[in-house]
Amino acid sequence: MAEKKSPPGMNMAGCMPVPDMGSVSSVMAPQLKMMESMIAQNIELLEFLKARFERDQEMVNQLSETADPMRAMTLWGEFWQRTASDYTAEMTKLATSMTGIAERAVRSATEEGEALAKAVGKK
Numbered sequence: 001m002a003e004k005k006s007p008p009g010m011n012m013a014g015c016m017p018v019p020d021m022g023s024v025s026s027v028m029a030p031q032l033k034m035m036e037s038m039i040a041q042n043i044e045l046l047e048f049l050k051a052r053f054e055r056d057q058e059m060v061n062q063l064s065e066t067a068d069p070m071r072a073m074t075l076w077g078e079f080w081q082r083t084a085s086d087y088t089a090e091m092t093k094l095a096t097s098m099t100g101i102a103e104r105a106v107r108s109a110t111e112e113g114e115a116l117a118k119a120v121g122k123k
Helices: 021-065 069-121
Strands: none
Touching: 021 069
């Protein structure tokens, strides 16, 4: 017995309509926004680490050139104060960024769901 076939692109698994490219784009757009945010956050963190490691290297150089133990202790104390301050500031920025990304994730999921529902609802 001959099986009735739908024209290509008309439905998925015989029951769901296949979204057109515009619909696929609207479903993917929220995902791309999330990915951009996360990549930007990773770049920020890597820039911080680069600067932090450069300061660490400077400290090692300064300590190696310091003959006076009291001066070395002063340098060492200042280094740890700056380090703690740098990491505190970076963690604050990271926490703020993560809050923004979490909010975007919720918006993204909502937008993606709406776009998918709209795409599948098209005839």
